[in-house]
Amino acid sequence: MKHEAFLQRSLQTFVRALGRALESEELSQVDGLLQRLDPRVKVIGLPALILAAAVSHRLAMVAAIFLFSVLLAMLSQIPLSTLATRIWLAALLFTGVIAFPAIFTTPGQAIYRLPVLGWAVTLQGCRSALFLIGRTETAATLSLLLVLSTPWSHILKALRSLRIPTVLVVIFSMTYRYIFLLLATARDLFEARQSRAVGNLTGRERRRMAASTAGALMGKSYQLSQEVYLAMQSRGFTGEARVLSDFAMRRRDYAGLAFLLALSATALWWGR
Amino acid sequence: MHIPDGYLSPVTCITLYAGATPFWWVAVRRVKRALNTRLIPLISLFSAFSFVVMMFNLPLPGGTTGHALGVGIAAIVLGPWASILAISTALLIQAVFFGDGGITALGANCFNMAIVGSLVAYGVYRVLAGRAAITAKRRVVAAGIAGYVAINAAALCAATEFGLQPHFFHDASGTPLYAPYPLSIAIPAMMIGHLTFAGIAEVILSAGVVAYLQHSNQALLQLTAPEQTLGAVPRRGDRRPLWLGLAALLLLTPLGIRAVGTAWGEWGARDFADPQARRQIAEASRRQAPPAHIPSGLQLWSGVWTAPFPDYAPPIVRNQSFGYLLCGMFGAGFIVLTGVLATWSSTLLLRHKRKHLEASEGAR
Numbered sequence: 001m002k003h004e005a006f007l008q009r010s011l012q013t014f015v016r017a018l019g020r021a022l023e024s025e026e027l028s029q030v031d032g033l034l035q036r037l038d039p040r041v042k043v044i045g046l047p048a049l050i051l052a053a054a055v056s057h058r059l060a061m062v063a064a065i066f067l068f069s070v071l072l073a074m075l076s077q078i079p080l081s082t083l084a085t086r087i088w089l090a091a092l093l094f095t096g097v098i099a100f101p102a103i104f105t106t107p108g109q110a111i112y113r114l115p116v117l118g119w120a121v122t123l124q125g126c127r128s129a130l131f132l133i134g135r136t137e138t139a140a141t142l143s144l145l146l147v148l149s150t151p152w153s154h155i156l157k158a159l160r161s162l163r164i165p166t167v168l169v170v171i172f173s174m175t176y177r178y179i180f181l182l183l184a185t186a187r188d189l190f191e192a193r194q195s196r197a198v199g200n201l202t203g204r205e206r207r208r209m210a211a212s213t214a215g216a217l218m219g220k221s222y223q224l225s226q227e228v229y230l231a232m233q234s235r236g237f238t239g240e241a242r243v244l245s246d247f248a249m250r251r252r253d254y255a256g257l258a259f260l261l262a263l264s265a266t267a268l269w270w271g272r
Numbered sequence: 273m274h275i276p277d278g279y280l281s282p283v284t285c286i287t288l289y290a291g292a293t294p295f296w297w298v299a300v301r302r303v304k305r306a307l308n309t310r311l312i313p314l315i316s317l318f319s320a321f322s323f324v325v326m327m328f329n330l331p332l333p334g335g336t337t338g339h340a341l342g343v344g345i346a347a348i349v350l351g352p353w354a355s356i357l358a359i360s361t362a363l364l365i366q367a368v369f370f371g372d373g374g375i376t377a378l379g380a381n382c383f384n385m386a387i388v389g390s391l392v393a394y395g396v397y398r399v400l401a402g403r404a405a406i407t408a409k410r411r412v413v414a415a416g417i418a419g420y421v422a423i424n425a426a427a428l429c430a431a432t433e434f435g436l437q438p439h440f441f442h443d444a445s446g447t448p449l450y451a452p453y454p455l456s457i458a459i460p461a462m463m464i465g466h467l468t469f470a471g472i473a474e475v476i477l478s479a480g481v482v483a484y485l486q487h488s489n490q491a492l493l494q495l496t497a498p499e500q501t502l503g504a505v506p507r508r509g510d511r512r513p514l515w516l517g518l519a520a521l522l523l524l525t526p527l528g529i530r531a532v533g534t535a536w537g538e539w540g541a542r543d544f545a546d547p548q549a550r551r552q553i554a555e556a557s558r559r560q561a562p563p564a565h566i567p568s569g570l571q572l573w574s575g576v577w578t579a580p581f582p583d584y585a586p587p588i589v590r591n592q593s594f595g596y597l598l599c600g601m602f603g604a605g606f607i608v609l610t611g612v613l614a615t616w617s618s619t620l621l622l623r624h625k626r627k628h629l630e631a632s633e634g635a636r
Binding site: 005006009010013014017020021024047050051053054055057086087091094095099101102105106107108109123124125127128129131132134135136138139140143144146147152155165167168170171172174175176178179181182183186203206207208210211212213214215216217218219221222224225226228229232233237238 | 277310320321323368369457480
């Protein structure tokens with residue numbers, strides 16, 4: 001029996017996604033610094049730091065915010081290996097490949113010449129590549145810290161404090177819930193396909209198989225949405241969405257928010 | 273195409289958030305009016321579907337695999353506004369939960385993929401599918417093209433956003449602060465990948481899912497084919513758009529008058545003797561001088577047939593431009609008339625043949 005690569009790869013992607021979600025849920029229960037803060041503090045404070053890193057015109061400031069995010073991770077008992085495997089390496093490879101040619105193509109002061117080709121590496125090009133990699137790594141670390149230290153349902157509830165309409169918040173939370181059901185359904189569909197795939201399939205057959213699986217999943221999604229709607233209606237849903245909001249800001253939450261905002265403001269000022 | 277944080281300046285991000293907001297607002301209002309209380313479950317489930325389908329590894333020609341965005345099929349099944357909401361929600365969860373695409377760049381990603389992608393896919397699909405039956409092959413082709421054009425339109429938007437960064441955002445020493453490549457590099461670099469691999473993945477998904485739904489779940493294709501009833505047998509397509517297109521082309525004929533010089537390769541025997549025409553030929557042929565004498569074959573055959581309207585100007589009409597227009601109308605009219613006559617005569621012939629057959633069957 002031949003294992004079809006696309007079936008195998010899709011299956012791996014689904015399993016990895018489910019595994020990551022589980023890891024996030026587990027880490028958000030650990031007793032660390034970020035986990036103890038009110039979700040609203042994190043939803044406002046961490047993106048403020050991302051913004052400060054994005055606005056900064058100084059490389060040193062981007063590096064300082066990155067180091068601060070590493071410190072936050074350590075204080076929140078989030079393993080650095082998780083950060084390294086989930087984002088640092090991937091972002092470095094992805095952005096590194098994109099940023100590398102810029103050290104030659106950016107016009108400016110030449111600091112080195114390649115021996116045989118004679119291409120000039122410019123100072124401006126190197127700084128530009130470092131800016132791109134530094135900002136990407138910093139922002140990705142901070143957003144992952146938010147996700148790893150806060151259950152998704154709390155992030156969504158906190159979004160309401162940013163005046164995002166309730167109907168959207170309900171859609172986001174429901175989407176997240178059904179992603180797992182559909183991921184599991186897709187995994188089952190692919191596994192069923194794989195167990196029946198004997199011999200070599202032609203390219204055309206493989207493509208038709210993948211598209212039919214997507215079509216079947218779409219049909220199931222639609223059918224499920226009808227059933228969910230009926231279930232909601234039978235429980236008295238009238239189209240008006242309500243979310244319980246049971247967060248209470250304590251003194252340390254206010255202190256945390258003030259600290260993060262002050263830090264972002266300082267970084268914005270120094271990074272000009 | 274998911275733009276991470278740090279590639280676009282905060283000003284660009286804010287502009288694109290601002291650009292996306294009115295579309296989101298209109299989308300929520302329109303979808304809510306159409307779906308009422310069904311809005312939340314339907315959009316949620318389709319957002320979840322979009323999220324999962326973006327993870328599918330699609331087998332591409334040549335043995336590799338690729339990911340599709342799924343915006344084509346979302347716009348075809350849900351219509352443009354619900355598709356904007358579903359894809360935006362999927363992108364939000366991808367950005368926050370998987371770090372796929374940045375939080376500051378979320379507005380840009382939604383603008384490119386969810387908004388531009390959905391509107392382009394829907395427009396292209398509706399125009400190309402026309403009033404074809406739900407089960408018509410034409411819908412499969414239209415879906416494939418819609419997905420392909422949509423993903424490339426989204427990629428072009430992203431490439432333009434990247435390419436504008438070094439022009440506007442650099443420090444005093446000239447260091448680009450965000451995406452470092454100008455438009456001349458950003459656009460080809462982005463488009464090569466999308467015109468090939470990503471585009472093909474989108475074609476496979478859009479066309480493949482429409483073909484699948486045509487025989488297993490036609491109800492899902494009903495929304496963007498409002499005038500079609502389920503299970504209808506494909507009928508001959510409406511030819512009105514073709515006639516309108518022909519009329520538009522006819523109206524554009526005066527553009528030909530503005531063309532300078534002669535078309536390359538459409539030279540007459542006379543042109544080889546005329547110094548001005550020789551200069552034009554050389555200019556148009558990368559400065560390669562034409563042969564000194566008229567080519568013998570051209571000289572031999574050029575006199576065999578003299579067109580009734582040489583050079584689009586019948587001898588009776590003195591004005592060159594008027595002659596050109598007259599010839600355009602005459603030529604198009606002649607072709608249309610020939611086509612109509614051919615169709616009419618073949619229908620007559622068929623009808624006559626059928627009658628003859630029925631008569632002989634009846635006699636037996």
